[in-house]
Amino acid sequence: MTQLIWNGLFVGSFYALVAIGYSMVYGIIKLLNFAHGDVYMLGSFTGFLLLGSVSGLLGTWSLPVLLLVLLLSMLFTGTIGVIIEKVAYRPLRSSPRLAVLITAVGMSFVLEYGIRQIFGPSPRVFPVRLAGDPIFFLDARITLPQIVLMVIAAALMYFLQRYVMKSREGRAMRSIALDTQASLLMGVNVNKVISRTFFIGSALAGAAGVMAGAYYGSIDFLMGFIIGLKAFTAAVIGGIGNLYGAMLGGLVLGLLESFGTNWLGGQWRDVFAFACLIAFLSFKPTGLLGERVSERM
Amino acid sequence: MAKLVIDNVDLFYHRVQALRGLTLEVNEGEIVALLGNNGAGKTSTLSMLSGLYRPKSGTVTWGDRDLTTMQPWDIVEAKLLHVPEGRRIFSTMTVHENLQLGGYLVDDQKLVDERIERAYELMPRLRERRNQEGGTLSGGEQQMAAIGRALVGGPKLLLLDEPSMGLAPLIVKQVMEIIKEVQAQGTTVLLVEQNARAALRIADRGYVIESGTVTMEGAASDLRTNSKVIDAYLGA
Ligand SMILES: Nc1ncnc2c1ncn2[C@@H]1O[C@H](COP(=O)(O)OP(=O)(O)OP(=O)(O)O)[C@@H](O)[C@H]1O
Ligand SMILES: [Mg+2]
Numbered sequence: 001m002t003q004l005i006w007n008g009l010f011v012g013s014f015y016a017l018v019a020i021g022y023s024m025v026y027g028i029i030k031l032l033n034f035a036h037g038d039v040y041m042l043g044s045f046t047g048f049l050l051l052g053s054v055s056g057l058l059g060t061w062s063l064p065v066l067l068l069v070l071l072l073s074m075l076f077t078g079t080i081g082v083i084i085e086k087v088a089y090r091p092l093r094s095s096p097r098l099a100v101l102i103t104a105v106g107m108s109f110v111l112e113y114g115i116r117q118i119f120g121p122s123p124r125v126f127p128v129r130l131a132g133d134p135i136f137f138l139d140a141r142i143t144l145p146q147i148v149l150m151v152i153a154a155a156l157m158y159f160l161q162r163y164v165m166k167s168r169e170g171r172a173m174r175s176i177a178l179d180t181q182a183s184l185l186m187g188v189n190v191n192k193v194i195s196r197t198f199f200i201g202s203a204l205a206g207a208a209g210v211m212a213g214a215y216y217g218s219i220d221f222l223m224g225f226i227i228g229l230k231a232f233t234a235a236v237i238g239g240i241g242n243l244y245g246a247m248l249g250g251l252v253l254g255l256l257e258s259f260g261t262n263w264l265g266g267q268w269r270d271v272f273a274f275a276c277l278i279a280f281l282s283f284k285p286t287g288l289l290g291e292r293v294s295e296r297m
Numbered sequence: 298m299a300k301l302v303i304d305n306v307d308l309f310y311h312r313v314q315a316l317r318g319l320t321l322e323v324n325e326g327e328i329v330a331l332l333g334n335n336g337a338g339k340t341s342t343l344s345m346l347s348g349l350y351r352p353k354s355g356t357v358t359w360g361d362r363d364l365t366t367m368q369p370w371d372i373v374e375a376k377l378l379h380v381p382e383g384r385r386i387f388s389t390m391t392v393h394e395n396l397q398l399g400g401y402l403v404d405d406q407k408l409v410d411e412r413i414e415r416a417y418e419l420m421p422r423l424r425e426r427r428n429q430e431g432g433t434l435s436g437g438e439q440q441m442a443a444i445g446r447a448l449v450g451g452p453k454l455l456l457l458d459e460p461s462m463g464l465a466p467l468i469v470k471q472v473m474e475i476i477k478e479v480q481a482q483g484t485t486v487l488l489v490e491q492n493a494r495a496a497l498r499i500a501d502r503g504y505v506i507e508s509g510t511v512t513m514e515g516a517a518s519d520l521r522t523n524s525k526v527i528d529a530y531l532g533a
Contacts, residue, residue, distance in 0.1 A: 168397070171401070178390070181385070184348075184369040186399060
């Protein structure tokens, strides 16, 4: 039981990190950014390249090196997110939503098959594998790397929450989600804030990508597809557009999956997750925290 | 002296023309009332001044600035602030956060706090409600919050779009007094109103526009006694 909860929370924190970007972007420009999962994949491959180039340092220095690589990968995927918005989405900002949606799908293919072109179709083995001796806590088998990754994820979400809820730029972000024109009248440079939102969301997805690579050990160019859908599911469960909703939705989805697969078997994992998505879309489309329709961040 | 000059402006929304050769001026330190019926082009005038829409022809200058080429955020940075029609308070943010957003472009955080404090002094109701969500305020309180929010930006020129809309007569009077006080503290005001009586009471000068064109202008005291204005806008 505790094992199931722990596993659920662990996987859920990855989902949450990716869901945040999905949800923030939706909140601010009402776009379902289907390329978001591929930014996570890009994070994995960035981490893969960076770690490969410092492989001599691995071993004793694994953890600090991994943290540095995590940071650099976040900067990189964040920048890519900003570029994606600028070249693909910004020119279409006043176009019909469907046009932007299709562009997002196209962007997703560009990233996936671009990476396939460079790294090939077969999975790559991540240079660092965070494995470790398990410790037992209330009967749950927990490894040190799991704890480290959870702590990183929690720290990232904590700082994001401070930023969005307490800082001047965070307020501007929320104001755009509520009323773009009124925030223009406050002097908010909407373009800048949208760029920043893409940077943050993509950096967090990149972080999750590196962490997933280090944890699961193998990466491939299509790995972002499923996680993108899962993050979307998590965002919907929590209430899309809502920051706390994305975090909560990620954890809830992790737990649902963990318990669901325990009852139904591992092969039902994704089916179960998407059944949850459909259930939420039909019965509670506003999600757990989305009851206030005007709240979008 | 930073004088606002709108000269022969045409403004279109796609094919709909909202302003036709609009020409008007606001001198520094004045309260100028802009009156007109529904659809006359009052809101369009203000939106154009804040850079939300660009005129097709004509010029708009404020001092030596050409407002038609500036981005909305640069216009706010230049201290032209706009209290929009319908208040547009950020509904799920607190009153205090709304006021803080008014100071978004002010880098000096102490100055922002000082101005928020001054807004609270001017409108004590806002201080009582500071932690309440904007969307739960009454109409009059929302109007005050919207004005307060603009004041935190430190306006030299303040545009107000129908601040009396939907307010009880007593509250309208309060709001007009607040506007008068804002002028007394050195801010120029362009006041859009359908409540001509209330607006002309505090304004120095006024313009009446119809279908995007100025049809009457003059000192507020003259407009108040002008029979055409009385018939059309002041009732019997
Ligand atoms: N965003 C828009 N798109 C298309 N047409 C618009 C838009 N905004 C205003 N109009 C049109 O422009 C004209 C002027 O509108 P405007 O809002 O400036 O009038 P107003 O004087 O503020 O009226 P009210 O007193 O009702 O607020 C109207 O005919 C209106 O239908
Ligand atoms: Mg109007």
